[in-house]
Amino acid sequence: MQNKNKIKRLVKNNCAGYLGTKHGISNYCCLQDGPCVFFAQDDGLSRCTYFENGVLPMDEKLEREYKSERNVKTEPKTAQPRVNCQKCKATFSANSNRQKYCEKCKDKNANEKSKLRMRQMRKKQA
Numbered sequence: 001m002q003n004k005n006k007i008k009r010l011v012k013n014n015c016a017g018y019l020g021t022k023h024g025i026s027n028y029c030c031l032q033d034g035p036c037v038f039f040a041q042d043d044g045l046s047r048c049t050y051f052e053n054g055v056l057p058m059d060e061k062l063e064r065e066y067k068s069e070r071n072v073k074t075e076p077k078t079a080q081p082r083v084n085c086q087k088c089k090a091t092f093s094a095n096s097n098r099q100k101y102c103e104k105c106k107d108k109n110a111n112e113k114s115k116l117r118m119r120q121m122r123k124k125q126a
């Protein structure tokens with residue numbers, strides 16, 4: 001399994017519990033007091049809470065794959081309402097319910113507004 005190798009690499013490089021070979025046990029994990037679950041021979045979908053909380057978030061992509069493989073339910077970090085942009089109709093996640101335009105159109109809108117303001121100012125001067 002491809003992800004398993006990525007997980008192993010992450011464990012080796014970043015997991016505080018992973019101590020390499022110790023007490024004659026290879027891939028020794030001090031939290032398990034035995035071999036790291038991710039280095040087990042069987043190809044089961046092992047899980048380790050310490051790894052999930054402390055190591056896995058370093059690799060966002062792997063975290064997604066890990067969690068979907070294992071059906072780990074995660075709460076979305078922030079509940080962002082999905083909104084259709086009033087200008088380009090693209091769906092985007094708004095930061096608030098009042099946001100009507102996507103980031104792109106928001107910028108454009110701001111530009112057009114300032115252009116309009118400039119035009120009005122020029123009219124007054126004329």
Ligand SMILES: [Zn+2]
Nearest residue numbers: 085088102105
């Ligand atoms: Zn838009």
